[in-house]
Amino acid sequence: MTRPFLGFGLGLRKEHYAYVLEHKPDIDWFEILTENYMVPGGKPLDYLDKIRHDYPMVMHGVSLSIGGSDPLDTNYLKHLKQLIQRVQPQWISDHLCWTGINGTNSHDLLPLPYDQDTISHIVDRVAQVQEYLGQQILLENLSSYVTYKDSAMTEWEFFNEIARRADCHILLDINNIFVSxxxxxxxxxxYINGMDSDRVMQFHLAGHSYNGEMIIDTHDHDVCDPVWSLYAKALKRFGAVSTMIERDDNIPEFPELRKELAIAEGIAHQTLSAEALRINRASASNHQHNLTGITSNHEQTA
Known part of the structure; x- marks a missing residue:
């Protein structure tokens, strides 16, 4: 498979709206946090519309709760679909996790037991979401701090089977792999070598913090050297994959963050041939957000 390759992007944050509009920096694409724009109006949507005019975008959510036991949130899916129609992203993603129970959102990304019952549950829910949205989604691996005694397989085996059976794609967070x-x-x-290479569509890079013997995925530091090294190994394993840096706290000025993204670009050019990067980038120019031509005539809520 020749996956679409958008190049190298950053998470769009409100601290950088004005800079991006004024300077139109040399960057390939932006990732937006979906829930920040699921509102009827206001400045964030106005900025989004203006920036979207100049840059490709992908959407990344934190509230789908694909592994949850509550029914899928039909109101959330309705507003998600409306935002997709507005933004026309290259693709959309969320996390392989659950986020709450009995209608209460924990505002955290919670891990799952790695077993066949959980796989079947998630595969069914992904099918519902993809049918309603009319396109495939990407699921992202978590950083985790606890495990389940009843897990019967590794996380990567669990993830692979879900992606194959649900026919969805994978957002592989390199920092989260390192943290977990x-x-x-x-x-x-x-983990890197165990993942199905034809399902990985995007990479995340980020910083983390040490809390005693445990690492916490905080997104408030630069990417560290061991994660850069793991990124290079992931490129060798998967080839050209659209790559972006997440930064959610201690956010630097845009030019400083752009310099950090240049490190990712440099590693990719050292690791992969220019021809591989060019071919995959060309495929992205023809790529629509319905990744494999899934269409839907359904306009009702899920």
Whole structure:
């Protein structure tokens, strides 16, 4: 498979709206946090519309709760679909997790037990979401701090089976792999090498913090050297994959963050051939947000 390659992007944050509009920086694409724009109006949507005119975008959510036991939130899906129609993103993503119970949102991304019952549950819910939205979604691996005694497989085996059976794609967060590997004492390369290469559509990079012996995924520091090294190994494993940096706290000025993104670009050019980057980038120019031509005539809520 030749996956669409958008190049190198950043998370669009409100601190950078004015700079981006004024300077139109040399950047390939932006990722937006979906829930920040699921509102009827206001300045964020106005900025989004203006910036979207100049840059490709993808949408990244935190509230789908694809692994939850509550029914899928039909109101959330309705507003998600409306935002998709407005933004026309290259693709949309959320997390392989659950976020609450009995209608209460924990505002956290909570891990799942890795077993066949959970896989079947999630596959069914992904099918419902993709049918309603009329397109495939990407699911992202979490950084985790606890595990379940009843898990019967590794996280990457669990993730692969969901992606295959649900026919969805994967957003592989390199930092989250590093964090979870440290916290749960496994080799991060086992995760990288264990993933199905044809399902990975996007990479996340970010910083983290140490809390005693545990690493917390805080997105408030620069990407560290071990994560850059793991990123290079992921590029060797998967080839050209659209890459972006997340920064959610201690946010630097845009030019400083752009310099950090240049490190990712440099690693990619050192690791992959210019031809591989060019071919995959060309495929992205023809790529629509319905990744494999899934269409839907359904306009009702889920």
């Amino acid at each position: 590997a440290h916290n749960h004492h496994f080799d991060p390369l086992d």
